[in-house]
Amino acid sequence: MIKIRDSISKKLTALNMLVSGTALLVACAALFAYDLSSFRQTTLNDLSIQAQIIGSNSVTPLVFNDAKSAQQALSALQASPHIVYAGIYRTNGQFFAGYWRTKTVHETPPIPAAQGGNTRWFREREFTVVQPIVFDGKLVGTVYIRSDIQALVDRLKNYALILVAVAMLALLAALLISRTSQRAIAKPIAALAETARAVSRDKNYGARAAPTADMDEVSVLINSFNEMLAEIQKRDTALQESEDQFRTLADSVSQLAWMAHSDGYLFWYNKRWYEYTGTTPEQMSGWGWQSVHDPKLLPIVLERWRASITAGKAFEMVFPLRGKDGTFRDFLTLAVPVRGADGKVLRWFGTNTDITEQRRSEEALRRSEKLAATGRLAASIAHEINNPLEAVTNLIYLAQKNPTNTGKYLEMADQELERISEITRHTLGFFRDTSTPVKINISEVLLDVLNLYDRKIRFKKIAVKTRLPQGLEITCFPGEIRQVFSNLVSNAVEAMEENGRLCIKASRTHDWTNGYRSGVRVSVLDTGCGVGRDQMPKIFEPFYTTKKDVGTGLGLWLTRGLVQKHHGSIRVKSRTGSLEAGTVFSVFLPREPLQDQNQSPEVSIETGKRNLHATSE
Amino acid sequence: LSSRAAGGKNRPAAAIEKPELAELFMAIILCIDDEPNPLQARKFLLESEGHQVIEAASGKEGLRIFQSESIDIVVLDYWMSGMNGLTVAQEIKRLRPHTPIIMLSGFPELPGEAVGLADRWILKGRGTRDLLVAVAELVPPPKRDGNMKSGA
Numbered sequence: 001m002i003k004i005r006d007s008i009s010k011k012l013t014a015l016n017m018l019v020s021g022t023a024l025l026v027a028c029a030a031l032f033a034y035d036l037s038s039f040r041q042t043t044l045n046d047l048s049i050q051a052q053i054i055g056s057n058s059v060t061p062l063v064f065n066d067a068k069s070a071q072q073a074l075s076a077l078q079a080s081p082h083i084v085y086a087g088i089y090r091t092n093g094q095f096f097a098g099y100w101r102t103k104t105v106h107e108t109p110p111i112p113a114a115q116g117g118n119t120r121w122f123r124e125r126e127f128t129v130v131q132p133i134v135f136d137g138k139l140v141g142t143v144y145i146r147s148d149i150q151a152l153v154d155r156l157k158n159y160a161l162i163l164v165a166v167a168m169l170a171l172l173a174a175l176l177i178s179r180t181s182q183r184a185i186a187k188p189i190a191a192l193a194e195t196a197r198a199v200s201r202d203k204n205y206g207a208r209a210a211p212t213a214d215m216d217e218v219s220v221l222i223n224s225f226n227e228m229l230a231e232i233q234k235r236d237t238a239l240q241e242s243e244d245q246f247r248t249l250a251d252s253v254s255q256l257a258w259m260a261h262s263d264g265y266l267f268w269y270n271k272r273w274y275e276y277t278g279t280t281p282e283q284m285s286g287w288g289w290q291s292v293h294d295p296k297l298l299p300i301v302l303e304r305w306r307a308s309i310t311a312g313k314a315f316e317m318v319f320p321l322r323g324k325d326g327t328f329r330d331f332l333t334l335a336v337p338v339r340g341a342d343g344k345v346l347r348w349f350g351t352n353t354d355i356t357e358q359r360r361s362e363e364a365l366r367r368s369e370k371l372a373a374t375g376r377l378a379a380s381i382a383h384e385i386n387n388p389l390e391a392v393t394n395l396i397y398l399a400q401k402n403p404t405n406t407g408k409y410l411e412m413a414d415q416e417l418e419r420i421s422e423i424t425r426h427t428l429g430f431f432r433d434t435s436t437p438v439k440i441n442i443s444e445v446l447l448d449v450l451n452l453y454d455r456k457i458r459f460k461k462i463a464v465k466t467r468l469p470q471g472l473e474i475t476c477f478p479g480e481i482r483q484v485f486s487n488l489v490s491n492a493v494e495a496m497e498e499n500g501r502l503c504i505k506a507s508r509t510h511d512w513t514n515g516y517r518s519g520v521r522v523s524v525l526d527t528g529c530g531v532g533r534d535q536m537p538k539i540f541e542p543f544y545t546t547k548k549d550v551g552t553g554l555g556l557w558l559t560r561g562l563v564q565k566h567h568g569s570i571r572v573k574s575r576t577g578s579l580e581a582g583t584v585f586s587v588f589l590p591r592e593p594l595q596d597q598n599q600s601p602e603v604s605i606e607t608g609k610r611n612l613h614a615t616s617e
Numbered sequence: 618l619s620s621r622a623a624g625g626k627n628r629p630a631a632a633i634e635k636p637e638l639a640e641l642f643m644a645i646i647l648c649i650d651d652e653p654n655p656l657q658a659r660k661f662l663l664e665s666e667g668h669q670v671i672e673a674a675s676g677k678e679g680l681r682i683f684q685s686e687s688i689d690i691v692v693l694d695y696w697m698s699g700m701n702g703l704t705v706a707q708e709i710k711r712l713r714p715h716t717p718i719i720m721l722s723g724f725p726e727l728p729g730e731a732v733g734l735a736d737r738w739i740l741k742g743r744g745t746r747d748l749l750v751a752v753a754e755l756v757p758p759p760k761r762d763g764n765m766k767s768g769a
Contacts, residue, residue, distance in 0.1 A: 379724055383724055383741075386740070389741065389743070390655055390658075390745075391652075391654050393743050393744065393745045394659055395658050395661070398661055398662055412658060415654060416654055
């Protein structure tokens with residue numbers, strides 16, 4: 001705080017005193033100078049008169065050469081204490097008679113020469129008068145008188161004393177008047193300053209400076225200051241309200257919310273955070289949140305949070321947080337940087353959304369969809385079998401009715417029965433699932449799936465091209481993997497009109513996202529109608545279908561779920577339009593997915609999501 | 618119309634046993650199915666009953682034929698790739714609402730909106746007799762200016 005060293009009041013007083021003092025000083029100096037000059041003149045005049053009187057009185061002694069009488073006449077000068085020396089000289093300059101104030105020294109100084117024609121002068125702290133003695137028109141001698149300045153000094157001393165006394169009185173008066181009059185100006189300013197000091201010290205923007213009655217600049221200043229305070233108070237209130245609203249909102253949302261400085265230091269959490277975790281602000285401040293994390297996952301969380309802070313990019317991750325009852329629940333955590341006008345990150349705003357229930361219901365839906373898919377599969381198997389069965393029944397009826405011409409009918413019936421047997425052989429693979437993952441040859445699975453759709457492929461005159469090398473083994477749940485590719489091939493076939501092309505390729509490869517995981521990649525390409533740009537983001541959503549009459553819209557959703565369960569990833573690229581339209585699905589499956597257990601399933605599923613690039617061309 | 622419905626109940630057995638009677642009720646039947654072998658077997662069956670059968674390997678082809686030919690009965694597979702049986706049935710009913718449709722399905726359950734469209738539903742598998750009965754019931758009555766035996 002600034003300490004007021006020289007108050008305006010003091011300054012005003014000092015100024016007043018300075019002005020008064022200067023005026024007084026100038027006046028005194030003028031008076032003094034005038035008095036000095038006039039006193040000097042008067043002294044010289046007096047001396048001249050005295051010289052004339054001495055001269056007159058000395059005529060007779062001079063004429064009669066009576067030095068004793070002259071001496072007596074001169075001794076009258078004792079009455080004038082300032083006269084140092086007086087002498088009477090003859091016309092030839094010879095000393096005639098003299099008077100000395102000091103009785104011991106009796107010099108007889110010669111008559112000084114006239115100073116510039118003057119017969120009297122003031123020089124070397126002495127008054128000197130040289131007066132000729134004239135009798136009857138004839139010069140008979142000269143009087144020479146010298147006086148010291150003691151009279152002048154005395155007078156000046158007195159004078160100075162008086163002047164000082166008067167000046168002191170005058171200044172005192174000026175001080176009193178100044179004190180009284182400056183109060184009208186200085187007091188409101190001092191009051192304003194005190195208010196300002198109080199405001200800045202106590203942060204009390206409700207304080208107001210006392211207004212003055214005068215409508216001068218100070219009054220304008222005070223009013224402006226008060227208006228400014230009112231404005232600040234208004235903004236303060238608005239800010240407080242906004243802050244209160246934010247807190248209320250942040251505390252009432254079902255999510256956990258928090259804020260962090262640009263360096264990642266968390267400085268605020270909402271009430272829900274404390275309620276859920278059962279912690280205190282002291283425990284949580286800064287990097288204290290680590291205590292509610294799963295220690296196994298914490299390094300990954302920290303690494304990614306630090307990466308987000310460094311890059312200034314939004315943070316998104318699913319991880320478990322420990323509640324006050326000690327159990328972990330899954331939270332989707334999003335944090336976005338709040339930037340200033342210069343683009344620099346000011347702080348981070350984050351939320352943790354409990355997705356445990358969502359996860360559970362998704363899992364339940366996935367399970368029920370698996371059941372439904374099984375049901376649908378059973379129904380389509382029934383359909384697939386009923387078709388040739390009907391043909392066989394019809395042909396047997398015909399053979400019975402016309403026993404002479406049975407060869408053709410029985411041959412056809414045999415073909416149809418062969419189909420039935422093939423269908424059962426292949427479809428049973430779907431149900432023959434194991435409880436533990438087994439090693440399978442992916443090419444064999446793909447050929448099985450192709451066989452299943454063989455009839456439809458031939459009927460639609462679809463050209464099938466495959467590149468399925470041997471030895472591509474992965475460890476998986478074969479039924480689920482079969483279902484994955486069955487869904488993809490079925491979609492491809494459904495998407496195409498007659499004379500389309502279906503291309504299925506498998507190859508040994510590494511994961512797109514982290515190159516160290518080896519596995520196989522299978523791509524299923526069709527020259528069908530393609531997936532529109534607007535449909536692309538939705539194709540993996542449950543219940544999204546373009547085939548309302550036959551599909552449930554769960555196929556690709558289930559497919560993705562199964563791929564993710566195997567720690568793999570799925571991508572799709574598609575092109576619509578008349579030329580070169582088509583879709584290609586690429587599935588990566590790691591060679592040993594289920595030994596990769598050091599990663600928690602939460603992270604893996606999340607990773608799987610990130611790998612999904614549904615791009616449309 | 619009522620006489621046809623009443624007579625229809627007894628006719629199939631008679632038709633099978635007495636071929637000469639069947640000719641009276643000969644119909645032009647359009648068979649639509651995307652499965653070649655069952656389609657052919659169905660054709661043989663219906664032809665053996667004396668009907669004239671026109672094959673169509675897809676819904677699209679079936680509708681084209683239906684528009685250009687005089688068809689008495691349509692025998693339609695419900696589950697077809699491309700244009701499915703439901704769409705074909707809707708189109709047929711739009712073109713000629715009185716043409717009877719026999720819908721064949723391999724599924725035990727039928728979609729609700731399709732049920733009302735077909736005059737008969739037959740579950741594939743062991744449905745030979747069901748199909749013959751349905752066709753016999755739905756054959757239009759002999760025309761007055763046609764065979765004299767129709768009055769008997």
